[in-house]
Amino acid sequence: MSPTQHYGVAVVGGGPVGMLLAAELGLHGVRTVVLERHPETVDQPKAGTLHARTVQSLARRGHLPTRRGGRLDQVATTAFHFAGMPGLTIGAPAVEGQPIAGRSQADLERAFERNARDLGVEIRRGHDVVALTQDPRQVEITAEHGDGRRTTLTADYVVGADGARSTVRALAGIRSEEHPPRVAALLGQVRLLDPEGTPPGWNLTPRGWTVINVNPFGYSRVITFDFTGPHADRHAPVTLDELRSTASRIAGHDIPMTDAVFTSRFSDYTRLVHRYRDGRVLLAGDAAHVHFPVGGQGLNLGLQDALNLGWKLALAVRGHAGKDLLDTYHDERHPAGRRVIDNTRAQLALMRPGEETEPLRALFAELLRLDQVGAYLGDMISAQDTAYPSRGGSPWQGRFLPNLPLEIDGADSCVADVLHPGRPVLLLFGDAGEEYARTAAAWGHVVDAVRARAPRPLPWDALLLRPDGYVAWAPPSARADVPDGLRAALREWFGEAADGR
Ligand SMILES: Cc1cc2nc3c(=O)[nH]c(=O)nc-3n(C[C@H](O)[C@H](O)[C@H](O)COP(=O)(O)OP(=O)(O)OC[C@H]3O[C@@H](n4cnc5c(N)ncnc54)[C@H](O)[C@@H]3O)c2cc1C
Structure with missing residues (x-):
């Protein structure tokens, strides 16, 4: 095998999820190839709704404009529906802009592809993956071209972003929970x-x-x-x-x-794989989860998979991942998939025509008018209730950090801007002690330490942010274990320090 045929990551499927993942990997300089069956983007009317958490996450990588201004305590709202019932209002912090953005799936796919190509990702269209084997060192995959020729290549990791009928899932033997169609x-x-x-x-x-x-x-x-x-x-x-x-x-x-x-x-055929990862093979997007498209959540769920996985895979390929980092992909995204599978099935049950569901719908329509119920369901559909398991310490760990306005080096900035390069960031606020910066310096090959001022007092003087915008570490209320707590978190997420301490 020629050495030029080995990649850090091979992404199978150049739909929106595969292309976004490829762009993420390209941002980290990972040698990446996308193998896509179709010779060009297929313009089909499919997804068109980007929900709040996707809008917020894409803005953190510069794929969507960053909202300037807006107050932390104000909420921007957009009318939506639940199970086809009007009356649901989706709200998001005003500092994030409007909660819903309309973009056609094909346009997104093209934009991510352009971005991935610009970042050096190899996109091989007209490549239909037909075989896959993995051993402890690498994965080998074979793709068929339209003219019957075949290409075989190897990669450290393969991601199946090849949609609902995923070949990668089948070849890797990854099993699923399934619900047969009734609609x-x-x-x-x-x-x-x-x-x-x-x-x-x-x-x-x-x-x-x-x-x-x-x-x-x-x-x-x-x-x-x-x-x-x-x-x-x-x-x-x-x-x-x-x-x-x-x-x-x-x-x-x-x-x-x-x-x-x-x-x-x-x-309404529904599927959720049991495992998002099997050794060196991972699944993302519709390859991992499929459900009825009510509420426009499927693409959003898949894009969040890509944003969760990209930086973790990049660190794994470069040898800078904590011991369990890749496993957190399944641990974090499987529950998110489960939540969407369950809510779409619940919505469909409410949508079933017939006398017996009428009173239930009427009751739900009343409940939707209650602020707390509306906020709960709105946060669920827009994935703003997504929080990842905290690894101990502060309750902020695992939560998505709102787009706080910041002042950095005397210039206006914000959380979204700080995350554009896609690297983990240690934000040091105000007079945060030098001990934090000294601790993080040993992980300077992975983490950027940034001194920032916020317009109002914050509950922490330092915060370690993941590239996808979720909090990796926040100081516990007791300062006793600082900087030990930070050092432990850095090691857990990003492996050993460069100086071996
Ligand atoms: C009618 C409808 C409306 C929808 N509306 C919304 C909405 O408003 N909001 C929302 O969030 N979601 C919506 N969805 C869901 C959304 O379209 C999907 O979740 C989304 O397409 C998933 O993207 P993906 O990249 O995972 O998979 P896909 O878009 O299916 O892309 C998979 C890619 O893999 C390629 N591929 C497959 N097999 C191979 C192989 N063996 N080798 C190489 N390449 C391969 C395919 O050619 C394809 O390009 C809707 C779905 C439908 C059907």
Whole structure:
């Protein structure tokens, strides 16, 4: 095997999750290759909603603009829905900007790909991965090209970001919890011939749901949810006639349409893998979790996987990872996947048409109006309730740090800006002791120490931030174990100090 064919990481699947992960690895200078089956980005109407935690996380890496100004104690809100019921308000700290951003999945994918290429990642399109074996030292994978030729390469780690029907998952023998489909859904981009007579938005009838973005001037997105049973053939092409007759039957009147530019069928088939990691093989995005796309959470969940995994893999490849760092990927992201799987199944149960669910929906609609309930569900859908297990010490550990305004070297800055380079950061506030900086200096090859001023007093004088914006370490209230607590945390996350102390 030629040495040029060995990579730090091979990412299988260049969808949005694979491309974002590749960009993260490129940022850390990891020799990375993406193997993608399609010769170019496929423009399909799929995800279009970026929820608050994704918006906040992408801003921390410069993929979305950073919000300037805004007050820590103010909340920005956007109206959303729960199980198709209006009345849910998603709120996020005003210092983070609006809680929801609209971006098409294909646009995101292209932007991440450009970014990854600029950072030196090799993107090999037209490569369909067909074989994978791992041993304790490396993983070997084989990809088939359209012309029947094959490429074999090796990598320290392989990430399967190859979507719901993941080949990597199957080849690695990673098992899953599965729930068979019970709902048949159709989607189409069509021209509506009677836009005024078409029910706009989310509509429940005794026969199912229509979800229609009525656009009288161009193409409209028509979605139907039919609860009478799963698709007889999940892979059969959807015809305009099938979409029209299903939408019309569910609505209870004809919904004339023409000129379908895109159609697809999907279902509520649900999967969550038991393990996100098997040795040198890891899974991210739809390869690890699939669920009904209610609430627009799937892509968001996958992008968060990529942001959680990228820096950990980079440290592992470079030999600067703490002993269990790679295992924290499963420990942190599996519960996040579980939460979305469970909430989408709960939403679907509430959406089932029929007399027996009506009182339940009515009760839920009332509950949604309660501030606390709305905030709880809003934080769940937008993943702002995501916190990772604390490794002891301060309750701040594992929490996402809001975008605090900061002053650094006399210039205005903020938490999001500080994280742009993708490195862990030790923030030293005000008169934080030299002992912190001296301790962190021994991990200077991994961690940047940054002195900052905040406009108001903060509960800590130092804070170790992970590249994904979560707190890795905060001083406990008792200062007794400083800097020992910081040293232990640095060792736990990033392995031994450069000076071996
Ligand atoms: C109708 C619909 C609406 C949705 N709306 C939303 C929404 O609003 N918000 C949201 O967050 N989510 C939404 N989702 C979910 C979202 O689209 C997915 O979660 C997202 O596509 C997952 O991205 P991914 O990169 O993990 O997988 P994919 O997008 O499936 O990408 C996988 C890539 O791997 C490639 N690949 C597969 N096998 C191989 C192989 N063997 N070798 C090489 N390459 C391979 C594929 O070609 C593909 O490019 C929606 C889904 C649907 C169906």
